[in-house]
Amino acid sequence: MTVATLALGPTGIMVSPLTLGTAALAKASEPRQVVAAAMSGGVRAIELDAGDAAAIAVLAGVSDLRDMAVLVRIRPQVPLDLPSPHLSVADVYSARSLRDQTESLLRTLGIKRLDLLQLHAWSAEWLDEGDWRQEAERLRSEGKIGGIGVSLFDGDVDAAIGAVDARAVDAVEVMFNLFDTAAATGLLPTCRERGVGVIARSPFYYGLLAGPVDRATGFAQNDWRREFFFDEHLQEASDRAARVQAALEPGETLAQVALRFTLSHPAVTTVATGLTSVAQVEHALAAIALGPLPPDRLRSLFAQRWLC
């Protein structure tokens, strides 16, 4: 299948509208089949956490990985439970750690370039601190990375506006979905104006917008979402998802509408989501093929926002 690709900001790296997220890939029963199905369906971007050894092990055996744009979130040197502006960027992302993680991943994955290197849980205060920018430029000039980006903690959408405005980054990864539209009010228009790429993540809000989730059976014991969705959170998110579902038009599914909603913003270059079965890949690709939602539908869906 051929899927149109778009350039990711000023990097010139071409990515498909759908990016395969890998956070849950290793838990899939046939993870390499999932990757193969995505690639044969036209997916040309894959997103990876540099600290996710299980996902890296899966991808290390994928022979055609060089045909994909590999978008990496590098691992902070200290654990970040929340945005941490009180820490200096040098303590979190030193030049040494950028280089070490990049070179280690290139070796393990058997590829020559990481297309995008992202600093996760970005804090606005870090823009002019440390030597991360200089090191990123060195890695770029050596051909080891294609671009530099920042990835934002849930809800912390304004943290990247300074970096985007200064064109200090090529791309931003941000949560943007039916429940959380905060990025639409400032960050996404600024990215569009400055020509910075946008990787919109979590279109299904960690699964709640992909279909009903039952607390007793929905999340495995070792799934981090079991704790994240405490009773009141799961109840409210489920009730709100049910309201969206009740207003679907004939033939639509909640997951497809949620995915198309995220993709519909003109600033969004690609939507990153974790898919763990071939059926999920096919369903997502079918949604992508339907294209953006019409403007009046988008307006009504914006009323579902509550995490912003």
Added chain:
Amino acid sequence: MTAAAPFSLPRGCLFDGAPAILGLLGDSPVGGIEITRPAAHALPYAGLVAALLARTGFRLDFGGRTPADAIDLIADRLIGRGTLAAERTAFAADVAQIARVMQQVVGGPPPIVSLRSYFAPGDLVWHLDRMSGTAAYRFVWGIGRPAGMALTPASNIDHGRYAAYMRREHALLGRLDTQVSVGQGTVESLWEHRPMQLAALRSGSFPFVIDPARLLVVATGCASIHRVDTPGRAGAYHRSSWGKRDAPGLQLVVTASADA
């Protein structure tokens, strides 16, 4: 000084001295105590407080400035150069005395002092103040505010749920603080689309609180001292009262740490 009942907030006075204050803090079931203060209208600097509260909200960390220099800086900028000079002097002397007592409570370097007059809605969520070091305490006095703050022990917080809640809400609360401080709207209007979260800000009944009744409220007009969370000692969870949102008062915060 009055002895604490099993679950009540001990009350003391700054002039009881550091050992007595430390004793009360040790007895407190929530890691905090009430400190009696004169009523706002009876302060020798009541006119200065009223004049500052009539201006746009501000915050100043004193940094290396003396209380007199810091108060001059704020007052010169907000109400006019040299105005209310005698009241400035009285206020600075009071702040210096409070800072001295707090320093004696922990036996460390001079405390960190700040003054602010705006309302941060994020403070309506139960939270800890955190510092490195061995022991730290924070004195908070909202001069002229219509309601106090509440304290609850760390044992009344479900820490897993708290982490999950803050993962979802932390950045949203930060943005709400900014929006309110720049006058984009009221808390109620800005979070109209989040009725459950707004209700929690109003009531203090958050899903991570184990027993909503197990809290103690600092009496209106009193200041408080609470334990700051340090690697070695659990801090006191606290939250502002919803009643403060339209009149936060002039908030003096003095944080004393045992470590430099």
